[in-house]
Amino acid sequence: MTRVYLPGILAMAAIVVASNILVQFLLGNWLTWGALTYPFAFLVTDVMNRVYGAAAARRVVWAGFAVGVACSLIGTQIMLQGDGYTFPAVTLRVAIGSGLAFLTAQMVDVAVFNSVSSRVWWKAPLISTLIGASLDTAIFFTIAFSVLAAPLDPAADVSWAQEVLPLLGFGPGVPLWVSLGFADWMVKLALALIALVPFRVIVRKLTQPVA
Helix, strand or coil: CHHHHHHHHHHHHHHHHHHHHHCCCEECCCEECHHHHCCHHHHHHHHHHHHHCHHHHHHHHHHHHHHHHHHHHHHHHCEEEECCEEEECCCHHHHHHHHHHHHHHHHHHHHHHHHCCCCCCCHHHHHHHHHHHHHHHHHHHHHHHCHHHHHHCCCCCCHHHHCEEEHHHCCCEEEHHHHHHHHHHHHHHHHHHHCHHHHHHHHHHHHCCCC
8 A cells, every 4th residue: 555655755755855955045035946846745645635535645744744854854964154154054943843834734734625525626625725835834934933933943043034124025014034934825825726737637647447
């Protein structure tokens, strides 16, 4: 049975690894390249849920969580140089926020997916992804950058994220991390709609009778 789940596990692992790397590279002023890859983790979870059931989806989520934790732990041990001081590639706050956000959002996605009627094929993946993605963004950015989570890693310098700027460059004044989170959330919502197309195609392919 594990062999059946293997493509989903490998796909989830690839998305998590790619996102951990791409999140370090900016895309414009408010996003990183990781924002374009990470949302597809919900696509993998939903496909597994629709085709193989909730137990299979949760197994894939746990596999992705394990890969994410491993990547984060490795990142905390890699030291970078910048502006005359040394800092870890991944701070403890980012590692905790990433792991907790991923696990919570994906497990909620599985639960919501199964609670939504499947009579209309797009309702379950769309609603579950919108809720899961919103949770993911709120949890990650709050833990990684807000002053509320500072006690988790007092040594981490996230003062840059507290700079008050117009929301996305033109809205009311908010801490920079709020703009980053809001932009990330909007991308997740847009990709939730786009991902319905590959969801439909992949599910049909995997569920069609073998000739």
